[in-house]
Amino acid sequence: MFFQLGWRNIWRNRRRTLVILTAVVIGVWSMIFLSSLMRGVADQFVSNGIKTLTGHIQVHHTGYREDPVVENSIKNPAGVEAVLTAVLPPEAQWAPRVRVNAVASNARHSTGITMVGIDPSREAGVSFIGEAITEGRYLKSDDPYGIVVGKALVKKFETKVGRKLVLMSQDTEGETASRAFRIVGVYRAEMQATEKQFAFVSMPAAQQMLNLSHGISEVAVLLAEHGQAMQVANTLRAELSADEYEVNTWQELLPMGSAIMKIYDWFIFIWFLVVFIAMGFGIVNTTLMAVFERVREFGLLKALGMKPWWIVKEVLIESFCLLILGMVIGNAAGFVSVLAISRTGIDLSALAAGMEYWGMSRVIYPHILGQDVMMANLVVFILGLVVSLYPAIKASRFTPVEALAHT
Amino acid sequence: MSIDLKMAWRNIWRHPRRAILTMAAIAFATVLLVFMLSWQFGSYDTMINAAVKVHTGHLQVQAAGYHEQQNMHLVVPDPVSVSRLLDDIPDVAAHTARATAFSLVSSHERTYGVAVRGIDPTKEAQVTTVGQVIRQGKYLSDDDAAQALVGGLLAKNLRVGVGDELVLLGQGRDGSIAATVVQVAGIFSYGQDELDRNVIYIPLPYFQEVYSMQGAVHEVVVLGTSLEAVPRIKRSVSAELKTIDKKNKLVVLDWMELMPGLIQSIQMDLISGFIMYLILIIVVAFSILNTFLMVIFERTREFGVFMALGTTPGRLTRLLLLESTTLTLLGTAMGIVAGSLVTWYFQVHGIVISGTSEMLQQYGLPERMYPQLSTLSIAVGAGLVLAITLAAALYPALKVRRLRPVEAMRAV
Numbered sequence: 001m002f003f004q005l006g007w008r009n010i011w012r013n014r015r016r017t018l019v020i021l022t023a024v025v026i027g028v029w030s031m032i033f034l035s036s037l038m039r040g041v042a043d044q045f046v047s048n049g050i051k052t053l054t055g056h057i058q059v060h061h062t063g064y065r066e067d068p069v070v071e072n073s074i075k076n077p078a079g080v081e082a083v084l085t086a087v088l089p090p091e092a093q094w095a096p097r098v099r100v101n102a103v104a105s106n107a108r109h110s111t112g113i114t115m116v117g118i119d120p121s122r123e124a125g126v127s128f129i130g131e132a133i134t135e136g137r138y139l140k141s142d143d144p145y146g147i148v149v150g151k152a153l154v155k156k157f158e159t160k161v162g163r164k165l166v167l168m169s170q171d172t173e174g175e176t177a178s179r180a181f182r183i184v185g186v187y188r189a190e191m192q193a194t195e196k197q198f199a200f201v202s203m204p205a206a207q208q209m210l211n212l213s214h215g216i217s218e219v220a221v222l223l224a225e226h227g228q229a230m231q232v233a234n235t236l237r238a239e240l241s242a243d244e245y246e247v248n249t250w251q252e253l254l255p256m257g258s259a260i261m262k263i264y265d266w267f268i269f270i271w272f273l274v275v276f277i278a279m280g281f282g283i284v285n286t287t288l289m290a291v292f293e294r295v296r297e298f299g300l301l302k303a304l305g306m307k308p309w310w311i312v313k314e315v316l317i318e319s320f321c322l323l324i325l326g327m328v329i330g331n332a333a334g335f336v337s338v339l340a341i342s343r344t345g346i347d348l349s350a351l352a353a354g355m356e357y358w359g360m361s362r363v364i365y366p367h368i369l370g371q372d373v374m375m376a377n378l379v380v381f382i383l384g385l386v387v388s389l390y391p392a393i394k395a396s397r398f399t400p401v402e403a404l405a406h407t
Numbered sequence: 408m409s410i411d412l413k414m415a416w417r418n419i420w421r422h423p424r425r426a427i428l429t430m431a432a433i434a435f436a437t438v439l440l441v442f443m444l445s446w447q448f449g450s451y452d453t454m455i456n457a458a459v460k461v462h463t464g465h466l467q468v469q470a471a472g473y474h475e476q477q478n479m480h481l482v483v484p485d486p487v488s489v490s491r492l493l494d495d496i497p498d499v500a501a502h503t504a505r506a507t508a509f510s511l512v513s514s515h516e517r518t519y520g521v522a523v524r525g526i527d528p529t530k531e532a533q534v535t536t537v538g539q540v541i542r543q544g545k546y547l548s549d550d551d552a553a554q555a556l557v558g559g560l561l562a563k564n565l566r567v568g569v570g571d572e573l574v575l576l577g578q579g580r581d582g583s584i585a586a587t588v589v590q591v592a593g594i595f596s597y598g599q600d601e602l603d604r605n606v607i608y609i610p611l612p613y614f615q616e617v618y619s620m621q622g623a624v625h626e627v628v629v630l631g632t633s634l635e636a637v638p639r640i641k642r643s644v645s646a647e648l649k650t651i652d653k654k655n656k657l658v659v660l661d662w663m664e665l666m667p668g669l670i671q672s673i674q675m676d677l678i679s680g681f682i683m684y685l686i687l688i689i690v691v692a693f694s695i696l697n698t699f700l701m702v703i704f705e706r707t708r709e710f711g712v713f714m715a716l717g718t719t720p721g722r723l724t725r726l727l728l729l730e731s732t733t734l735t736l737l738g739t740a741m742g743i744v745a746g747s748l749v750t751w752y753f754q755v756h757g758i759v760i761s762g763t764s765e766m767l768q769q770y771g772l773p774e775r776m777y778p779q780l781s782t783l784s785i786a787v788g789a790g791l792v793l794a795i796t797l798a799a800a801l802y803p804a805l806k807v808r809r810l811r812p813v814e815a816m817r818a819v
Contacts, residue, residue, distance in 0.1 A: 013704070016697050023693035030686040067564065069517065103511060103520035109478070110509055110578075112520030112605065156476065168511075170518050259766040266760075271683070274439060278687055281432030282694025285425060289701055354671025358770075 006317035013290070020279075020286040021326050024380070027279045028330025029337070031376035035268045036338050036366035037346070042264045043367045045360050046226065046250070046257040048190050051128040053097075053116070053198070054253050055220030056229040059084075059236065060246045064217060070100055070172050073215035074245070080219055083239045088232065091224045093125035098206040099217040102169035104149075104199060109157045113199050115167055117206025117216075126222045129187060129200060136161040136185035143202040147181035150195025151188050161186060167199065171211040179209040190361045226250070256359070268372060272379045279380075280387045287319055287391040298395050299403020308396035315392035316385060323384040327377055334373075338366045411722075415729040429698040430738035433796055436691045437742020438749060440684055440788030442778065445750045446758075447680055449779030450772075451673050455634060455662065457771045460536045461597060463665045464502075464628035465637045466644065471658045473625060474665065479508050479580060482623035488651045489627045496643050498636040503530035504624040506614050508585070510577030512607060514565040521561060523575060523607050525614025525624075534630045537595060537608065544569035544593030552613045555589040558603035559596035567591055575607075579619035587617045598768035637661050688792055692799040699731050699803045710807060711815025720808035727807055731800030738796075739789050746788065750780045 010017050050056060059080055064072040074080060077096055084094050098117030103110055120139040124130025129148070130138065139146055147165055154160060161183050171177040181201060189195050207213065223232060229249040236247045251258045291298070298311055345363040348355055352362050419426050459465055467474075468489055470481035483489060486504040493502045506525040511518055528547040532538035537556070538546045547554055555573060557565070567573060571591050579585040589609060596603050615622060631640050644659045663670040710723060757775035764774035 016700060016704075019693055019696045019700060023690050023696075026686065026693065027690045030683075030690070034683065034686070069564075101519055110520070112509070168520075174516060176518060256766055256769065259763060262762055263760065263766075275687060275690055277435060278432065278690040279694050281428055281435065281691070282697065285428045285432075285694070286697045288424060288428070289697065348675070351671045351675045353667040354669075354673070354675045357666075357668030357672040 002314060002317050003321070005314065006321050009290070009314075010318050010321055016286060016289070017322065020282050021322065021329070023279045023282045024323065024326025024384075025330040025333060027275045028327055028376060028380055029333040031272050031275055031380075032331060032334025032368070032373060033337050033366070034271065035372040035376065036334075036368045037364060038264050038268055039367040039369050039372065040345075040364045041360060042257075042261050044364065045260055046254065048359070048361055049254040049257050050222070050226070050250055052189065052191075052194050053099075053127050053220065054250055055094075055126055056223045056226065056250050057221040057233050057236065058248050058253060059219040059221070059240065060217070060248075062242075062244060062246050065246060065248070068099070068101070068217070070170065070210050070212060070215075070217075073098070073172075073212060073217050074219075075215050077214060077216045077219070080240065080245065083236070084219065084221070087235050087239055088221065089223070089228070092221055092232070093122070094219055094221040095119055095122035095126040096203070096216045096219050097123070098203060098210065098212065098215070100169050100206075100210065102167045102199075104153070104157075105166050105168070106157055106159055106164065111153075111156070111196075113153070113167075114197050115169060115206060116198055116200050117203045118200055119203050123200075126220050128189060132187035132189060133185045134188050136183070138185055139200060139202050141202060142204055143184065144205055144208075145179075145181050146184035146202065146205075148185040148187055148200040149183055150192075150198065151186055152192045152195035153199070154183070154186050156196065159183065165199075167201075167209070169210065171209070172215075173211065177209050177211065179205070181205075191356050191359065193356070269375065272376055276379050276383050280383060283319065283322075283384055284387050284390060287315065287388050288394070290318070291315060291391045291395040294395075295398055295403045295406045298398050299400045299406070302398065303400035303404065311396040312389075312392040315395050316388055319385060319388035319392075323381055327380055330380075331373070331377070335368070338368055342366055411726055411729055412733075415726060415733055418730050419734055425698055425701075426734060429695045429734055430741060432691050432695050433735055433738025433792060434742035434745060436688055436792045437739050437789050438746035439687070440792060441743060441746030441780075441785050442750050442753075443680065443684070444784035444788045445754070445778040445780045446776075447676060448781060448784055449754070449777050451676075452634070452779055453772060453776060454669065454673070454770070457773070458666055458669055459630070459662055460534075461599070461602070461771050462535060463662055464534050465631045465634070466629040466641055466659055466661050467665060468627040468629070468644065468648065468657055468659055469625065470656055474660060477507070479578075479618075479625070482506075482580065482620070482625060483627055483657060484621075484623045485651070486622070486624045486627055489648075489657075492647045492651065493627070493629060493644070496640060496647065498632050498640050500630045500632045501530065501533035502627060502629045503527050503534045504611060504627050505531070506611060506618070506620055506624045507626075508577050508614075508618050510575045510585070512561075512565065513574045513576070514567045514571065517565045519561065519564060521605050521607050523577065523609060523614070525611040525618075525620075526608050527611045534628050536597075540595045540597050541593045542596050544591065546593055547608065547610055549610070551592065551610050553587060553589045554592040554610065556593045556595050556608040557591050558606050559594055560600060560604040561607070562591070562594045564604070569594060573607075575609075575617070577618065579617070580621065580623065581619045583619055585618045597771065599771050600769065684791060685795075688795045691792070692795050695796060696799045696802070698734075699727075699800045702727060702730070703803050703806055707810065707815045710810050711812050711817075714810065714812040715816065720810075723807050724804045727804040728800065731804065732797065735793060735796045735800065739793050742792070743785055743789050747780060747785065750778050750784075753778050754780055 061072045061074045100115055102113055102115040104113045120141050139148055163183055164180055166180050168178040233247050233249045345365040347363050349362045355362055473481040493499050508523050510523045512521050528549055569591050573589050575587050577585045631637050641659050641661050648657055754777055757777050759775050767774055
C-alpha cells in the first residue's frame with residue numbers, strides 16, 4: 001500500500017516530478033555514457049599497446065629488459081616453446097621474436113629503428129602487423145632479404161616498395177653487422193611513432209645477420225582476455241627457471257596503461273559524485289516542496305495516529321519511486337546511446353596529432369563496464385535516499401495541532 | 408531600492424530553506440567550474456612551458472621543409488645575422504642556435520644510432536632546461552670542444568660513465584664522413600625516455616667543424632618573454648627575416664607548429680571538459696528549475712490579484728525574472744568567492760595525484776600541478792552557470808503571462 005501511495009503522490013504534481021525526473025535521467029545517462037567513453041579511451045590505450053608488439057605476456061632472457069642487446073637472448077627457444085605449448089590455454093597465441101636496436105639507412109637518410117625478426121604466420125596472430133600491410137606484401141617465413149617498414153618511415157626516407165634499405169646493428173660478438181634488405185611491404189599503424197620505429201624482417205634473416213643461430217629475444221603471448229595475464233604469467237613463472245627467464249605481464253610492460261586506468265577509476269568515481277551532488281540539491285528541494293505543501297495532510301495523518309516512522313517511510317518511498325524511475329530511464333538512455341555509437345565509435349581524426357601526443361588512437365569506442373554501471377546506480381540510489389531523509393524527517397516532526405492550523 | 412527589487416528580495420526569502428538550497432546548487436556548480444577551469448588552464452600553461460623549455464622554445468627559425476624532413480642539408484646558412492636581428496626585437500628573452508645530425512655512437516662494447524646535437528652551452532642554458540638536468544659530471548662550457556653530454560638511458564645502454572670516450576660516426580653536410588672521438592662530460596636525464604635514450608649534446612662550434620657545417624645551423628630557437636608575446640614576435644621576426652633572406656628559404660615556426668600534438672591535445676581536453684561542464688550545469692538547471700516553477704503553483708492567486716489590480720503581464724515577468732536573477736546572481740557570487748578560495752589554496756600548495764608522477768614525467772610534466780586562477784576561468788565558469796540557470800528561469804517567467812486574473816484568483 002505504501003508503494004501505491006508513494007507512486008500516486010509523486011504524480012500529484014506532474015510537471016514538478018517530470019522536471020526533477022529529467023535531472024535524474026540526464027545525470028544517470030551522463031554517468032553511464034561518459035564513463036563508457038572514458039573506459040573506451042583507457043581500453044584503447046592498453047589494447048593499442050598490447051597489439052603494438054607488447055602482447056599480454058612476454059618472456060625474455062633475464063637481463064634483456066634492462067639491457068636489450070643480442071647477448072641477452074634466449075639461446076634455446078625450443079625449451080621455452082615446449083613449456084608454452086604445454087601450459088598456455090588453448091585459445092592463446094604466441095610468437096617468437098628477435099628484437100634489436102638498429103640503424104636503417106639508404107642513400108639519403110639514416111635513422112635509428114628497432115629491427116624485429118618475426119615468424120610471419122605466428123606474429124600475425126599476436127600483433128597488429130598481420131593486417132596492417134597497405135602496399136606490397138607481408139613477409140614470408142624465410143624471406144632472406146625482404147623487409148616491411150612503416151608508412152611514416154617510407155615518407156621520411158623518400159623511398160618506396162622495391163627499394164633497398166640497409167640495416168646495421170651489433171652481432172653476438174659485438175661486431176657491426178649489416179645487411180641490405182629490399183622493401184617488400186609498407187604497413188600503417190595507429191600511431192606515426194610506431195611506423196617510424198619498427199621494421200620487420202623474417203626470423204632467419206635476423207638470426208643470420210646477427211649471428212644468433214637459433215636464439216631469439218623474446219616470446220610474446222596473446223591471451224583471449226586482458227584479465228587472464230596475471231594468472232597465466234604465474235603458471236609460466238612456475239615452469240620456467242627464474243635464473244634464466246623473466247616473465248612479465250602487460251601491466252608491468254605498459255606502466256602508462258595501468259596508470260591511465262587507475263586515474264580513470266578515480267576520475268569516474270569523482271564524476272559520479274559531482275553529478276549526484278548536482279541533482280541531489282534538486283531532489284532535496286523538490287521533496288521539501290512536496291512535503292511542505294502537505295503539512296496539513298501529514299498533520300491529519302498524525303492526528304489519526306500515524307507513527308512518525310511511517311511518515312518517514314512514506315516520504316522515502318516517494319523518493320524511491322522517483323529515483324528508480326529516473327534510474328531505469330537514465331540507464332536505458334545510456335545503453336541506447338552507447339549502442340548507437342559502438343559500431344562507428346567517435347572519430348577524432350581532426351585531432352589526430354593531439355591523440356597521438358598522449359599515445360591514444362583516433363577513434364574512441366565506448367566500453368561499458370559492469371562495475372561502473374553498478375557504481376553509478378548505487379551512488380544515485382543510496383545517496384538519493386540519504387538526502388531524502390532530511391525532508392522525510394522534517395515531515396515526521398510536524399505536530400498535529402500546528403499542522404492543522406497551517407493554511 | 409526600487410519597489411520591484413524590494414518585492415523580489417522579500418519574495419525570495421518567503422522560503423528561506425528553498426532559497427538557500429537553490430543558491431547552494433548554483434554555488435556548487437560555480438565552485439566546480441571555476442576550480443576545474445583554473446586547473447585546466449593551469450595545466451596547459453605547465454604543459455606548454457615544460458615542452459617549450461625542454462626543447463622547442465617558443466619559436467624557431469628554420470629552413471623551409473626542415474621541420475617535416477629533418478634533412479640535414481636544409482640549413483639556416485647564416486645564423487649570426489639571424490641572431491643579430493633577434494637581438495633587436497623586443498619581447499625576445501633569449502635565443503640560441505642548434506644543429507642536429509643522426510650518427511652512430513659507439514663505446515668499447517656497444518653501438519647505437521642517436522641524434523647528435525650541437526648546442527651553444529651558455530645560450531642554450533638560457534633557453535632550455537638542459538643545464539639543470541645534469542645528473543652526473545658537469546654541463547658543457549664554451550671552451551669545451553670534444554666533450555659530450557649523454558642521456559642517462561643511452562649511457563646505460565652504451566655502458567659508459569663520465570670521462571669515458573665515445574666514437575661518433577656520421578655524415579657531414581657536404582657528404583663527407585664525419586668521425587670524431589668525444590669524452591663524456593656529463594650525463595643528463597629529463598625523465599622522458601625518448602630524449603634520455605636518443606640524444607647526445609656537443610658544443611656547436613665543434614659540431615660545425617666535425618659535420619662540415621660551414622657555419623650553418625639547423626634551427627635558431629627563440630624564447631619570448633611570455634607565451635602571449637609569441638604571435639607578436641613571430642610577426643616581427645617574419646618581417647625582419649625578409650631583409651636578410653632574399654630567396655625566402657627560411658621560415659618562422661611557433662610552438663604550435665613545432666608541436667601540433669600539444670595544441671591539439673589541449674583543444675581535445677578543452678572540448679571534453681566543456682561537454683562535461685555542460686552536462687553538469689544542465690543537471691543543475693533542472694535541479695533548480697522546480698524552485699522557479701513552484702512560484703507559479705504557489706502564487707497563482709497572488710498573481711491573479713496583481714493582474715486584477717492592473718499589473719501588466721510584462722511587469723509580472725520582469726518581477727519574476729528579477730527574483731530568479733537575484734537568486735542566481737547571489738548563488739554565482741557565493742560560488743565565485745568559494746571557488747576562488749579553494750582554487751587559491753591549491754594554487755599555493757599544488758596538487759599531487761598519487762600514482763601519476765611517473766606518467767607525468769614521461770610527458771615532461773612535474774608531479775605537482777598548480778591550478779591557475781584567472782579572470783578568464785572565473786568569467787567563463789560563472790558565465791556558463793549564469794547563462795544556463797537564467798535560461799531555466801525564463802520558462803516560468805514567461806508562463807505567468809498566460810494567467811487570466813479571474814481564474815487565477817479562484818485557484819487554490
